[in-house]
Amino acid sequence: MSIDNEPNVAQSDGSQNTLLDMRNIHIEGFSDEQWHPIIKGVDLALERGQIMGLIGESGAGKSTLGLAAMGFVRAGCRFTQGEVNFDGTDLLKLKDAQKRTLWGTRIAYVAQSAAAAFNPAHRLIDQTIESASRSQLRPDAESRRDAVGLFESLHLPDPANIGQRYPHQVSGGQLQRVMTAMAMSARPDLIIFDEPTTALDVTTQVEVLASMREIVEQHNAAAIYITHDLAVVAQMADIIKVLRFGEEVEQSETRTMLSSPKQAYTRSLWSVRSLEKPEEKGEDIVLSMQNIHAAYGRVQVLHGVTINLPRGKTVAIVGESGSGKSTAARVITGLLPPGKGDVLFNGEALPADLKDRKPEHLRQIQMIYQMADTAMNPRQTVEQIIGRPIELYHDISGAKKAERIAELLNMIELDESFLDRLPAELSGGQKQRICIARALAANPDVIICDEVTSALDQIVQEGILKLLLRLQQEFGISYLFITHDIATVKAISDEIVVMYQGEVVEQGLKSEILNPPHPEYTELLLSSVPEMDPDWLTELLGSRTN
């Protein structure tokens, strides 16, 4: 806190404690040749040492508002109204050069993807102390020592030397913590956390959340914490503000907000996590991986993996990144021929290599991907995208094909007005629906879903999951559902496979896996899933240290 250094600061609202006072913020963005409103008159006030959670779906304007707190808008956006009073100064009236003296030193930013936000060309320590060094806050040698201390308090391994590494040499979770150290280096009064743990595994997320909360409290900084994950925000924030379509829905103290949200929209956000399908046991195995060993070059990724998928049921494969979930999918589809082991389909071994499989094999197993964006040809219309497998696998064309496309669109709850649209003209949820329709077009027995909902908002996720469940009931499709999100697992699966470091930790019915007793890793994984209880993180950390 540096109130003493700023004796001439005029407090905007008379309160000695107000650090940030944003009033009537309006921001517009330029697209399709015209300006559209993104933020429509939002107020935001933050006291010193307070943490505010900003939540909402994508497109709600969370990030834009977070960056606006720094007096910054991205290229193609502009402020049209409002003031951003930071410590008594309206940032919007400052020149760029003046704002730069605040950025990094008094207001710091922690970006969503640390892997992309670190410059690949410089060592971590140099990036960590960059702002402190530029502002000549203290000698660089002292900043380096201080950074090592921060690394240590963020529980980074080998704090004295980790700074000498380059960004690609440390893991995502570690990078996110280094970025927090970078934000803390100049001891800012305000930190903007922009979805800092979204890209992390749950097991890593817990550690990063704990370190971040600890260090923010320790230095009594104020923070704005942007996320779409309610359970995460419950652990971090003192107050929560809900945004939708660039407007405030409601704001209140965290516990009040969690226990009794006033607005219907907020309650709908809260309710998504309640989706849960009753489990069913299946005996008839449609697809089976038998003792699969697979490697990328010399790196062995799967060590004797056996997974069985019962017909018409859903098996969820859970595990953190690097556990071999997606590699298992690549083996099944034939993209990565295994070193040892067989993939059995209806009891018959499939050719290991995609090249050797017949069109009939390809038709039976379809795939849906995490990034619907990149899984579709951006130059093809919805009609072409869905029509292709109909022609390829069923040799249907002309009027019959058009009929079938209309039928498929109907199944995924879209209408024929979408036929001529390009992927870029669809929302995230619509894109994923088109991908589902494309998979359905082949009439497959098995669909492999690789993290299909993790790039989507919770409400959209719910819609996609319900659609998948309905299609399963109607057509008896079997799903192999790869995910790292336990809420999704609860919603959709019959059976669960837990994977860790290329091995299956356990496979069983949902009720068996989710209820104790657990193997050690399953316990760690399940206990790391944030809950909507503000005391969850504190209690978890307490129980883990004991």
Place this chain on the structure above:
Amino acid sequence: MHPIFITIIKRLALGLVTLFVVSAIIFSSVTLLPGDFGEAVLGQAATEETVAAFREELGLDKPAVLRYFEWAGAVLKGDLGTSFSGRSASGVDRSRSVAEMIWPRLKNTLFLAGVTALIAVPLAIILGLSAALYRNTWYDRSINATTLTTISMPEFFVAYVLILLLSSLWKAFPSLATVDPGMLLGERLYRIALPAFTLTLIIVAHMMRMTRAAIINLLASPYIEMARLKGASRSEIILKHALPNAWAPIATVVAFNLAYLVVGVVVVEVVFVYPGVGQLMVDSVTSRDIPVVQACALIFAGTYIILNLIADVIGIVTNPRLLHPR
């Protein structure tokens, strides 16, 4: 050993293989040239016997494959062979070794290329960086327009315009770039001023535009936004955050243009009557002096391969992912 050395050695080996393949292509295409050296030298009047004897003396009667391996083997030992020219029907042999013919010319070419590179490369990179820094201002637009103009004009035209302006109207520099081995450095530089200037105008545009594009391409990266939000100024962002990640594409385009300075300057050499290796090669093709043509082509190919190898190495050592593996 550091993995980077292994990578470099691999690239070097690949370069040698490329050179070998190129030598075979050069040899076969020269063999396919229409016309016969014997007839060309001895004239229409020569009898068939004389021509045959002459061909035998030069070894042209042997099968092409055998000749290729003889030639390649000699080149490996550093012997580029003996020129065909200087021989005549009368049997007098005043022919010179190819190395002796090429070396002084090559020195001239390398001198002109070196001087041009020393001016053009730093100039292009500085212009490219400043254009990226002040992008979409009048400064950026005028640099772009100017360089686009110079690159769009044929080189002989640029050369003649410069002669008109800087030699005829304002007698600042000589229009003939004749140099000889005894000349002092200052005199040489004065003589080659106009060809160096011409070449600079021609190659700066490409390098400058690619530098600008490489930098601007990176400015959309999340780490550049992060740098801004850490308080970095525009110049810091360009020099400290973008440039270190842009060396690979810049090195590639610089290598391409430096290679052009060695192998593509024949038009400029002719305009300024500069005794470089390009002119020698064109003359040799005309007189069907096969050993000289082959040697020149091989040198040109080697230049391309070496410069690209250097660009590759720069690309590797400026990439921390490759320089500091996990």
